[in-house]
Amino acid sequence: VTKAIAGILHVDMDAFFASVELLDFPEFRGKPAVVAPLSGRSVVLSATYEARALGIKGPMPLSMAQRLVPDVIVMPPHREKYTAASAKVMAVFRDFTPLVEPISIDEAFLDVRGAIRLLGAPEKIAQDVRAAVFERTGLSCSVGIGATKFIAKLASQACKPNGLLVIVPERTLEFLHPLPIRALWGVGPQTAKVLERRGLHTVGDIAETPVRSLVSALGESVGHHLHELAWGRDPRAVVPTRETKGMGREITFDEDVTDVDMLRRTLLAQSERVGAQLREGGFDARTIAIKLTAPDRTSVSRSRTLASPTSVSRQIYATATELLDILLDELGGAGRVPVRLLGVRAEQLVDAGSSDGLLWDSDEEWRELEKVEDAVTKKFGRGLIKPASLVTGPGESEIGQSAHGAIKGLPE
């Protein structure tokens, strides 16, 4: 056991999407503004601190935010800009230590314990990181420092925005125990309800509760984990690379959809994207899953493990659409099931090339595709796939292009 040093940094960008947009729209600076798509069931993806001060927060429905602040500025999202800004920021982090673990598009852990002799105390490093991020991107961030990932993360939450906070090991419990249970990583609305019912309100309450009663209430894994966190213990290391477990696409329709052709068309477009993403990452998927939610937001999923892994979009689609047919039958029959959300996921990824998946589609699949295309074109007056979904680039092999050609060429 090494001596505890507060040498883990958690860097969290401030109001990331909104701040990136403000680089392009400086006239909105200082005003309540949010990033949200302009679709029917949109939620707020990011809000400036001026908007938060007026009560807008988190993934709140846009309609609610607009009711709260009628003149709130709504900026539509631009994912590519956030991806690019994120890459820049992560690159800055790697100038300070190779031990950078991105945990989302706008957050990362940095283990700087090995850089202290070279770059100075963690607090000094954190200031330098903040300055470098601002210099290279014009964006501000907050940095929490602690002896563990969890404490570092809590510290960054506590000093937002544009802040820096060190929690030294000797004062960890003093900082930790008064916090509400929701502050614990892994305590969401459901777990909080269970704990509150038992009279546990603060992290200190959890710490005082015997592990066995936490385990009996929450299960083996969560029970133990929370008890450890409540004592500031978190053995998880900062891991720079993690393997991808799965990838998927899903969409919530503006209005519930019962039309089967529309559902299939959606699965086809999603399968295209998932296939392209698999090929880009050099993966084949062993398992294909679909997910569907009803208007009341209950969700069901069906999955199938394939005889041989694939990254071929049309194979993904063929599996997905079969699963959809099965599911619709179970739920009341095709054309009679209103669908709020539909999605496809590829799971159990293996390295492409380690498998002997089919490269080309069968005549049967072609005919199936043609039928769908015809039906959809008749119904909606346009083809299956919007040009935007035909991603080209390094990930798009001859397979993707064959799909491209097939779809563009239909119907002749």
Place this chain on the structure above:
DNA sequence: TCTGGGGTCCTAGGACCC
């Protein structure tokens, strides 16, 4: 006009194998 989309991890039952 009250709830998105990208993920990860855990649990639990049944099948199957040894």
Place this chain on the structure above:
DNA sequence: TCTGGGGTCCTAGGACCC
């Protein structure tokens, strides 16, 4: 003919994170 227990895979569902 009867029998236990452990391990692994598959499937479905749920909670959580940002």
